[in-house]
Amino acid sequence: MIRLEDVTLFVRSAALGSFSNAAREADLLPGQVSAAVHRLERDLDKRLFVRSTRSLRLTAEGEKYLPYAQELLAVVQAGAESLHNNEDELQGELKVAVPSDIGRNILLPLITTFCEQHPKISLRLFLSDQRSDVFRDPVDVAIRYGALENSSYVALPLAEDNRRVMAASPDYLAKHGRPATLDEVAQHHCLLFTMNGHVYDKWSFPENGMRRQLHVKSRLLCDDADVARRWAVEGMGIVYKSWIDLSADVLAGRLEVLLPQHPGEAAPLSLICPHRKQFSPAIRQLHGAFRDHLKAITGLLRTHPAFRVNAVQAAEK
Incomplete structure (x- = not known):
């Protein structure tokens, strides 16, 4: 019989990356967490983790079982909450x-x-x-x-029709000119940011049923996309971001849309x-x-x- 507490400790060990962290969160000893996971592996007749002295990672079977374990815990929690919740009250x-x-x-x-x-x-x-x-x-x-x-x-x-647009501030355009083609964009100061550890320096545009990729460079790089937008408003260069992110600045006149005849990639x-x-x-x-x-x-x-x-x-x- 699978124990609910064993499933809970398995899920938290997977999320936190170690038995020690899961034990600390649950106010248990690491050995107790290790024993719980071992017991669950015995009940399932499958190994869920690859263990070493420095790392803990899920096996293929563990990866497959994890979403079901999470769903089990969510259903149990929802059932418990339903006994105490008023139907019209969210909590x-x-x-x-x-x-x-x-x-x-x-x-x-x-x-x-x-x-x-x-x-x-x-x-x-x-x-x-x-x-x-x-x-x-x-x-x-x-x-x-x-x-x-x-x-x-x-x-x-949430927003199926959203897409990226290029924009720059009126001050930037007054100083550096407005690009007339996509090729000219690559000659301008472009504002870059990282996504999931990778620099977003290849800007894609749908063109004739295919995808055109524009490689851009910049002396400014940040790990927060909001900073790239703020730099654009301050006149530091051209930004290529979601319309949702830039719309307020465009509507207020802080940014101007560039090359609208080249729709940006879907976002x-x-x-x-x-x-x-x-x-x-x-x-x-x-x-x-x-x-x-x-x-x-x-x-x-x-x-x-x-x-x-x-x-x-x-x-x-």
């Missing part, structure tokens, strides 16, 4: 991972309002441009840009989770608030003057 802990720029500048006011409306919700918010692993990191859901490559998790769409936004059962009523309500707000922002891609000019030019051709 419990939410752990949400959000990209830095959209988290600070777009979604934080919505999250704050949500917490004010539901005082029994406890929130843990993680802001980072490092992509969260929803199977291993201690988060319930994550907001993620881009096409979803992994079919093992489930996703709720759809989704809320992802390992298992559908983890989309609790609280998460679904928060998703609804996010989606309504973000759809209004991406709708401006069709109505902003720069893009309307682009549509007229395309029609004339």
Whole structure:
């Protein structure tokens, strides 16, 4: 008979990367955690971890079992909470991972309002441009840009029509000129940032059913995409980011869209989770608030003057 506490310690050991860390969190001895995992491996007749003196990593069987273990714990927790919750009252802990720029500048006011409306919700918010692993990191859901490559998790769409745009400040354009082609962009100061440890210095644009890649360079590099946007507003160069991130600056005149006749690559936004059962009523309500707000922002891609000019030019051709 598999013990629930053994499953819990297995999940936390996987998330924290060691039996010692899991033991410290649970106020146990490392040997007790090791024994619990060994007992679970015996019950499953499979080895879940590869152990060494300096590292602990999941085996292929452990990777396969982990999402089911997480779902088991989530179902048990949801069942316990249902015995104490009023149907109309949201409560419990939410752990949400959000990209830095959209988290600070777009979604934080919505999250704050949500917490004010539901005082029994406890929130843990993680802001980072490092992509969260929803199977291993201690988060319930994550907001993620881009096409979803992994079919093992489930996703709720937030902004399917979002895409990247190039922009620069009026001051920068007055000093350095406005690029007339994509090739000229590579001769300008471009503002770069890292994503998941890699420098985002290859800007992609759909062109004639294919993808054109523009290699750009910069003397400025940061590990926070929000800083690249701020540098652009200060006139330091050209930025290529999600329309959601840049829209407020464009609408306020702090940034101007460049080369709208070359639409940027798609940057759809989704809320992802390992298992559908983890989309609790609280998460679904928060998703609804996010989606309504973000759809209004991406709708401006069709109505902003720069893009309307682009549509007229395309029609004339």
